Amino acid sequence: MIKTDILIIGAGPTGLFTVFEAGLLQLKCHLIDALPQPGGQCSEIYPKKPIYDIPGFPEVLAGKLVDNLMEQIAPFQPGFTLGERAEKIEKQEDGSFVVTTNKGTQHHAPIVAIAGGLGSFEPRKPLLDNLSNFEDKGVAYMIKDPEVYRDKKVLIAGGGDSALDWSIFLADVAAEVTLVHRRNEFRGALDSVEKVQQLKNQRKINLITPAEVVGLQGENKLERVIVRKTDNSEEIDLEVDDFIPLFGLSPKLGPIAEWGLDIEKNAIKVDNTLDYQTNIPGIYAIGDVNTYPGKLKLILCGFHEATLMCQSAYQRIYPDKKYVMKYTTVGGVSGFDGSKKEAPKAVVKSID
């Protein structure tokens, strides 16, 4: 069982910045995210897009913002459970919570901060009858650790950046890479399309287009994949260890919708007059996932909500302690010149 002070569901920009604000109050955080990497929408949807409305940054790429946030929170040593979806929440007798993921990992904390954005990103799956028989037995919808595919025969399906980028990357890792796409044209970056073409010419990627995967076969795990040309001119029977359809991810509020929280239009209602707490004491909702009058789905609003929420969480955990707020520049703070990795000190002093 993983134990922490604030369990954050969602490692998007809001969840990441929560670690900083909690760290200033000497509260430990652990983050769960369904995606294999932190950054939420910024990493998954638009890592290369510039953002212009982060205070102090006239322009910053979304991916760079996530890198900066990771650097900023590193001194507080947050824990991460990545590639797992928070599925179930159970309130304990003492008012704390146990949250269990779809992979069975359990987390225990007095405070839960839901920073789930648009919801957990669920993979779009190909329509194949026996697909579920092979999930985690040769079929995966995202790549968590490319080393898993070392010296394996891998078939990737899809026509976007993920399919192209991972085919390029795995060409040097896997024994064989086949890329199947139902059109001749790809939706990804031109540069990546050209690179795939080069690797095809060098026989490092077996490119089959326009075609679709129409069948999966295997005894206890995936062994063969049947690919059909879209004009029905040919059916190709391929021996493969792994089939990775990368058809994109669509966000869904998912299991959180069943947790007994007040939900309005797919978002969690919170008390914005105070601390962004939900109708269940001890559970907060911050960032894109919440709703209240005047709500704006912007990164800077998520940062603000995280900051106020942490103050309230501190009071909940330590009801008898008073605190005085100090700025991070007070008291010889280290860790802000980029060279030192110590946590900022003496930002908020608790007084018994």
Ligand SMILES: Cc1cc2nc3c(=O)[nH]c(=O)nc-3n(C[C@H](O)[C@H](O)[C@H](O)COP(=O)(O)OP(=O)(O)OC[C@H]3O[C@@H](n4cnc5c(N)ncnc54)[C@H](O)[C@@H]3O)c2cc1C
């Ligand atoms: C194309 C585009 C451009 C944008 N441009 C800007 C901009 O210029 N400026 C700006 O301020 N905002 C912009 N936004 C909006 C901004 O990205 C969001 O406001 C921001 O990402 C919200 O952050 P968040 O951390 O609240 O949620 P998210 O970034 O959505 O992160 C939520 C995370 O929670 C995870 N999650 C959800 N449910 C679960 C669960 N049950 N278990 C585990 N994990 C879960 C998800 O996988 C996700 O990683 C843009 C959005 C898009 C799509």
